Amino acid sequence: MQRTVKLLLALMVVVGSLASARRADAYAWMIRHDYTGCATCHTDPSGGGLLTAYGRAQSDILLSQGWGRTEKDEARASAAPFFGWFGVPDRLEIGAQVRTLTYWSKVGSGPAATSAMLMQSDALAQLTVGRVRGFGSIGFQADGGRQAAITHAESGNLVSREHWLGVDLGADDQWLVRAGRMALPFGLRLIEHTTFIRQTTRTDVNDGQQHGVSLSYGDERVRGEFMAIAGNYQLSPDGARERGYSGFVEVSPFTGGAVGVTSLVTHAADDAYLHVASTRQAHGAFVRYAPWRPLVLLAEEDWLSQAPAGMAALHGHVGFVQADLQVMRGLHVLATGEVLNDGVPGQGSSWGATASIWWFAFPHVDLRVDASDAKIAAGPQQLDVKSVAVVAHLYL
């Protein structure tokens, strides 16, 4: 009897450790659920984008409002891709994302502007055959996303943000080698792609992906990815393409906490934004910490350097801090602070503060409202920018 109990305990420990090693990270603040890794819930080992079947189940169990259900209940069948309207083979992961934005903004004493736009309408799929998997996304974007465009219009383009082939390696598939167009592994992977840290380091998940080869690793305590960047082959001329590396390593020394370091160096012969040869660097650190299950703190600070031809190198920094409070299951209140000084002589720092409400109403639907106030440095002037963004997200 005693031996049986010991065997059961040992089995529970083994199963528990395996389960925790494969847990996922749908959003950086999912660390509140002791999920430090990303690869089991997302097809991208560094998080974001297409969910796996396990990730969809976790989304239903932990993320969406319960409507009377508890975390002990099993995921609903409707949490499956496209509400489970049709069956999908195990080797195939599919999904679709639609995001709409209603946006109000006002700069200084200038007139307010209001607009609505379709931010995203993407179809995503991953096919796995043995240890080999291929991932692709395609969508239509009315505005924006030009760096991911595969057609050539100023607006209204077909886009492919990511497409890659990969091979899982290791006894528990801890390693993944990929080649193709991927999100740059750098710092916190945030859905808030317009934050200073993601825009300034050019590592946003909207259209900041680049082509290259990456190696990623993830277990229950350590995760990381290194990518050799070959450039974005969806823009030209070749001189505008950045080449170099990007990567991060994150360690979780205790449950509910993780700290990482990140680094990026690229060079372009004719930088797409500075229009001269330029080498840019970003090196920093980031933290995720859940001191109390409903509260998660995220922070990232990066040192920036840009060395464009024709002028002295620019040295600055960019910082981000966010508190995510889960008021109740499915309902989050967030406070975000940002700072940026890109080192332009005579130009001060930019600051931003955002208050957000994010409601994961149902397994496939979330709504978010962001109210922001920012002081943006533009040369010697500092402009006051107020904005309100309402984002509706449908994930099929």
Place this chain on the structure above:
Amino acid sequence: MRTRLLALAAALGVAATLHSGLAAAKPQFVRDIATHLSLGYQPPCGLCHVHESTGAATVHTPFALSMRANGFSGAKGSGAGSTAASLDALAAGQVDSDGDGATDVTELRAGSDPNDPVPGAGFGDTAYGCGARVAPRDVGTRAGAWLGVALAALAAARRVRVRNPRAAP
């Protein structure tokens, strides 16, 4: 089942197409700027849009923010008057949005980018899309329109077939 899926896809395609149609009117602003300042060229979208990604939510380059702080609304149909008045205000205020020592209007007249802190740097010739050739600007819009129409037709045909099996060949 498939009908609902097709209907949903069709709705998304049509919605995307409608959105793209609305967005297609925006290059008026760069034309207005070129006309008012008598430029011999038309500035690119990146003059006002971050990362050259068009859309109202990306009108956040330093130059665009300076324009908006000086009365530019960016609203469709706001007319060339709003653009001209903002440019005049920038010129009168000697606004230098990128801090390179040259005012925005001076830079535009010289053909350099008022968002670029590198003194004298021009706009560059970055092109976007697979193969990144320059093509008529409404290619994607037309592709979206045809995609939407095709999916809508497919969904309608499927619905008719499901409701009236005898209509099937």
